[in-house]
Amino acid sequence: MANTTLGSTPKRRTDARTTRPDDRPSAPPLPTLRKPKPQVGRHVLLAVLALFTLFPVLLVVSTTLKTPEDVRVNPFGFFSTISLQNIVDAWTVGRFSDYLLNSILLTVPSTILVVAFSTMAGYTFARLPFRGRTAMFYLVVLGLLVPFFTYMIPLYFQLRSMGLLDTLLGAVLLLTSGGLSFGTFFMRAFFSDLPVELEQAARVDGASELQIFLRVMLPLARSGMGALTVFTFLGNWNNFLIPLLYLPGGDFRPLTSGLYMFTGGRSLDIGPLAAGTLITILPIIVLFIVLQRQVTQGFLSGAVKG
């Protein structure tokens, strides 16, 4: 299909593009003078790479769908007959229904708090100058450089003395504070790019500083907040260490640490383990496929603006 436009007339040479139409992948490629080359080899190569990338996910799906006998005979092969028994086992016996609920209870509040607090602080660091602001900002973004395990041990004892160990509140607060460095950094870059004239015009019209933030800036920041929501959600849903270390009792265990505990306890039950893995990754895959543009764009702007 690509090759049909390639027999272009020489005068189209002046159309030689400086950028690829990457943001419109479905659009027909612009004509060039380049010698028409079949790209079959490229597509074969890409397909092989894609299969390699997807293989572990396919393995999870196929193992989940096997019957328990099939798993016993042939633990890592593909399924011969389809059975949902593993999913039922993981859901009920394996407590993955509880883990799913806990993942939601941990991820939803922490994501909302990260986005709200980061937006407020990001706006301040971009738009509201006052003494000491720069020092505060550096303190917050220092969290991006210091690995979590450097302070995870003292944090354990601190949480215990605060009475927050093994509580939902404690874990939500930790997930929240863990997301603030990046969130603040990201929202600050976002607000810095908005034009100053808007703010000045609103001020001339008599708006208070709070009104400027809530009425003028916040609506403009919606796309930034959306991107931050998506990848804070991903990060908190996937977070492994915080629930593992700070929710040791098991009552509030989410999918990630629940799955980890499941491997330790019953390492031979490959079928339910595969089903548990599928229950853990399915929400993420669905979210990713639905929001893939926002996810990749969000990661891009977050990374590139830094």
Added chain:
Amino acid sequence: MTTASLPAAAAATTPERRRRGARGPVNSSPPVTRRAQTRLGLILVAPVMILTVVFFVFPLANALYYSVVDFDGIDPNPSFVGLANFQEMFLDPEVWHALGNNLIWIVIGTAAPLVIGLLVSVLLWTTRAGTSPYRVIFFLPYVLPGVAIGIVWGWIYDPVSGWLNQALTVVGLGDLARGWLGDPNLALYAVLATAVWASTGFVIVILLSALRNVDIELVDAARIDGANPAQRLWYVILPQIMPVFLMVLTLTLVGGFSVFDIIFIMTGGGPAGATNTIGTYAYSQAFELSRIGYGTTLALLITVLSVPVAVFLNRLQRRLSLDGSGA
């Protein structure tokens, strides 16, 4: 260019000002506005500052304290031991082994995703049609939780019926089949391969966006001048995306210093410490042997090593993006 007509607005958003940590909009506001801004600003940053101080600054300061005491996690008054933890750290052969593993991880774990990512992104960039599904597929591993990735790759590496050994047998290389995660000489590289699988998609997505800004005419000119694909990549394409390339390098390098999750999940530092990095070694000292002081000292070592590298690379990347027209 438009600086003359819009001095305040243009100046407020140039990268130069941001780099110097300049204070937002140019200071033209009257004192009343200033005061109102200060008041609102302090209210808006309060939640972030409180959480940062309580759950980051305070435990980090405590980490410094733990590094000079002998703390078992129970004793409310741990004894002061001065620099004994640091002394032990320098004399502990396992620390040097773990640091060596960190170094291997940093070098391969940074180079492999960058090289593979660069090649695949250029492949996608020069492919004319139907590439959007591949971007989604390649990025997918990056959003999957590390636990799930570790478990599934553990099956693939399984010594008896794992996919890798079965595949090797099928193609006649059965002699190479082994317990990948149980072999002290191979376990680190097996886990590393999983990490590369999981992180390359991120590099691809970032580099693809940088490639959009590459001047195709320069590439075509180089082709006419007789440059082969490797030369075009090295001399024409790569310099144009250098700032973004360095940014990805920084991110993966810093991630390499602080590697923890995937090793912890797949091998826990074993077999016999063969895959220990400073992170997993610190964890086992602190939580398994209740040597909180020593474990914390080890964890501090990584911060001390990684922060200067990150700051240096970040400076370098910013200088390049300001000099060139890139990103």
